Amino acid sequence: MFEGHPVNRAAAxxxxGTLTARRSVKKANQAAWLVNAIRCIDLTTLAGDDTEGRVHRLCAKARQPLAAHIVEGLGIAEMELHTGAVCVYPTMVPHAVAALEGTSIPVASVATGFPAGLTPLAIRLAEIRYAVEAGADEIDIVITREHVLRRDWTALHDEVRQMREACGHAHLKAILATGELETLRNVYCASMVAMQAGADFIKTSTGKEGVNATLPVSLVMVRAIRDYEMVTGHRVGFKPAGGMKTAKDALAWQILMKEELGNDWLRPDLFRLGASSMLADIERQLEHHVTGRYAASHRHAIA
Incomplete structure (x- = not known):
């Protein structure tokens, strides 16, 4: 399905480059797309100085991502808008679960030696089980990049399969760390193997690489998703992450999903945006839509 599949970098x-150049989303349509982006954000904190208090603030923002006057101005109070998930380190999962009690917002946890993924496999599997037992609904795992660089697809498949089994009921998002895979052909192959091994989502990056989510890499991954569905009938989700900070980025990746995979991939069950600061710019743009003025950043609650 993948070893003989060529990828033309220049064409990708x-x-x-044409995705955003040929499309212009303005006014009410832009506001609607930005509200949809909020529904798909995995609101994330993955810092070494994370605390219970920071996680609680993040969860409060996930529960109420827009200021009340913006919600009223947009007329979307009945939507009960919230983000797609909250993503934290495994030790922070209990704090997030407690803060989100009574909501439908899932808690996602990175695991498997994030971000390098170079700890022994047994420890990485134990970390998955720890996060799931603590209450995580979704696990963002990192693959061993060496398997891809050596094109050892059997080793990559077996590793992801064991991680899938360790997740149990939790969804598995496989982070490919595409900035470290060297070629777009490797990105396509790694995407295919991760899906064959049972990944519920494939994800571009950890956010810690030198190069994170880009539109050409994302294009290759979503076309792998499309090819996989055509052959198997099974749908896999997509999550770009890292380096996306603006409302303009949120629009660009949604345009990619709509044009390449269709409207079904504009829902949080099949599409997530791994971001934190992006939400602040989206809120700022939506306030401009409602009031006609750009607010200072300190006017919006932050996590």
């Missing part, structure tokens, strides 16, 4: 970059 050209196609990615």
């Amino acid at each position: 970059e050209r196609r990615a």
Whole structure:
């Protein structure tokens, strides 16, 4: 399904460049797309100085991502808008679960030696089980990049399969760390193997690499998702992460999903945006839509 599949980098970059150049989303339509982006954000904190208090503030923002006057101005109070998930380190999962009690917002946890993924496999599997037992609904795992660089697809498949089994009921998002895979062909192959091994989502990056989510890489991954569905009938979700900070980025990746995979991939069950600061810019743009003025950043609650 994948070893003989060529990927033309120049063509991928050209196609990615046309996605936003040929599309202009303005006014009420832009506001609607930005509200949808909020529904798909995995609101994330993955810092070495994370605390219970920071996680609680993040969860409060996830529960109420927009200021009340913006919600009223947009007329979306009945939506009960919230983010797609909250993503934290395993030790922070109990704090997030407690803060989100009574909501439908899932808690996602990174695991498997994030971000490098170079701890022994047994420890990585134990970390998955720890996060799931603590209450995580979704696990963002990192693959061993060496398997891809050596094109050892059997080793990669077996590793992800064991991680899938360790997740139990929790969804598995496989982080490919595409900035470290060298070629777009490797990105396509790694995407295919991760899906064959049972990944519920494939994800571009940890956010810690030198190069994170880009539109050409994302294009290759979503076309792998499309090819996989055509062959198997099974749908896999997609999550770009890292380096996305603006409302403009949220629009660009949604346009990619709509044009390449269709409207079904504009829902949080099949599409997530791994971000934190992006939400602040989306809120700022939506306030401008409602009031006609740009607010200072300190006017919006932050996590």
